[in-house]
Amino acid sequence: MFSKELNFGDLARRLDAATEMPADLWPRIAQAHAVRRRRRIRIRVAGAMVFVLGVAGSFLLLPQSPAGTDWQARAQALEIELRSFPADIGDPAAREARSGLERVDNALQSAYDRGARANELVPLWKERSELLSTLLAVRQQSASITRI
């Protein structure tokens, strides 16, 4: 048998005894780890910055959403514009809009008196703007008919 000529256990011990460990191997491994770690951190930071810039860019590029509309300012602008037209008489749509405006104005007044918050006031201003838009459309149409 081959094992009679060569004892692998003995050979392994001889090989181990003759093996000199490199003295600076662990410092090299720790250094390589530190370099890789710094590189990973830089990649993560760069990725996070790209993400943040992308999100910020999309907010800047997208048109302002309806949720961001200042309905109170819009209502006031419509009211000013409405004054440049003669009063509407007898139009059912205008009558309905004026009735709605009266109801909304009362609700607004009541809400301000209670010290209501924006989540209650904003929908009322929005409704007021929409009613004023309707009224303005009626008056614009009447004006154009009168000119004809």
Next chain:
Amino acid sequence: MNAAPDPGTGFAQDVEAMMLARAQRGDMQAFAALYERFGRPCFSLALRMLGQRQSAEDLVQEVFLKMIDTIRSYRGDAPFGAWLKRLTVNACIDHLRRQRGGSEDGAEAQLAHLAGDSGETSTMVDAWSLLARLPPRARAVLVLHEFEGYTHSELAELFGQSESYSKSILARALGRLNALVTARPLEQVTLCSPKS
């Protein structure tokens, strides 16, 4: 014919749960302690399998960096030393695969070529050159089978080959070593470190 797994390689050492927990939290001092314990067996195994000191150093670095990256996934199903040994063996086999001429055909051809080379004399043999005179894959098969106790079934899985492949390579490698040492007892074999 297999030698029992050699406890001298040091992979059989126990690791305290506290040290493992610290390492899994990324504590570099714990990693340094693990290197202190397992660096030598890891280097020794890599050196035996690869036969070149510089390659073995690079491989130990690769294995410990991988260990640092993956130790959180170590669940303790096997002893830590066995897990690290597996990382080392896999890295060595990957290294051999990347080497030019490390194919299975290459190993067979190189062994056949060596068998026909009768010009060497055993008086020139030392412990490291015994291994160095084998082709890389043959050396790896022999080291894993004879020194580390791997079975042919395990070797077949590791190398992605059949059991008959590793049996054939091992038989030829043993024949080659036998021819080298028969004229001189092992006790007279010179010991020296492999060249860098």
